[in-house]
Amino acid sequence: MASNSGSISQVASMATEICTQIASIFSKPTHPYPSPLDLLVTELASVASQNGRVFLYGVGREGLMLKALCMRLFHLGLSAHFIFDMTTPPIAAADLLIASAGPGGFSTVDALCAVARSHGGRVLLLTAQPETGSCVKHANVVAYVAAQTMADDADVAGDAKSRPLLPMGSVYEGALFVLFEMVVYKLGEALGESPEAVRSRHTNLE
Numbered sequence: 001m002a003s004n005s006g007s008i009s010q011v012a013s014m015a016t017e018i019c020t021q022i023a024s025i026f027s028k029p030t031h032p033y034p035s036p037l038d039l040l041v042t043e044l045a046s047v048a049s050q051n052g053r054v055f056l057y058g059v060g061r062e063g064l065m066l067k068a069l070c071m072r073l074f075h076l077g078l079s080a081h082f083i084f085d086m087t088t089p090p091i092a093a094a095d096l097l098i099a100s101a102g103p104g105g106f107s108t109v110d111a112l113c114a115v116a117r118s119h120g121g122r123v124l125l126l127t128a129q130p131e132t133g134s135c136v137k138h139a140n141v142v143a144y145v146a147a148q149t150m151a152d153d154a155d156v157a158g159d160a161k162s163r164p165l166l167p168m169g170s171v172y173e174g175a176l177f178v179l180f181e182m183v184v185y186k187l188g189e190a191l192g193e194s195p196e197a198v199r200s201r202h203t204n205l206e
């Protein structure tokens with residue numbers, strides 16, 4: 001029993017440290033960029049008011065976070081699509097692309113943002129490198145998430161023998177998940193979507 005208690009205490013301590021690291025991201029200043037929460041809610045509410053569509057894209061674990069957001073936007077009643085899904089429609093002038101490039105740039109993200117702009121779509125870029133990232137030039141607006149990514153994880157690793165609790169881009173990816181949960185909550189309020197209405201759009205093919 002004592003051994004089990006010790007294990008539970010260690011797990012709780014690790015979980016607390018992870019949550020603390022991610023929570024600290026949201027106390028960092030983003031000036032001159034707007035609050036990422038306010039920016040996302042404003043942009044998404046605007047698209048919804050125009051009956052526009054929302055497209056989302058990210059690579060790797062960033063992409064998984066954006067897929068989770070895409071699902072919740074659908075539950076909120078928006079026409080939401082993750083790029084490269086087989087049913088993805090064309091982007092047009094009333095539509096919004098939300099793309100993530102935590103370290104600043106990925107070749108696919110750069111290309112897709114450029115294509116979206118060329119077809120009149122609006123581009124919101126999530127990034128931790130708003131000044132140097134290659135994707136920024138394609139964005140209409142930038143959501144600055146001030147978190148560690150693979151672009152700078154070596155700078156904060158310290159002792160080469162130490163093992164970080166949140167390596168590489170984990171802080172940024174975790175921050176995206178938390179940010180998106182806040183966005184869904186605030187956007188649901190703005191759109192007047194009740195919990196019952198949101199739940200009614202959940203699939204029953206499970």
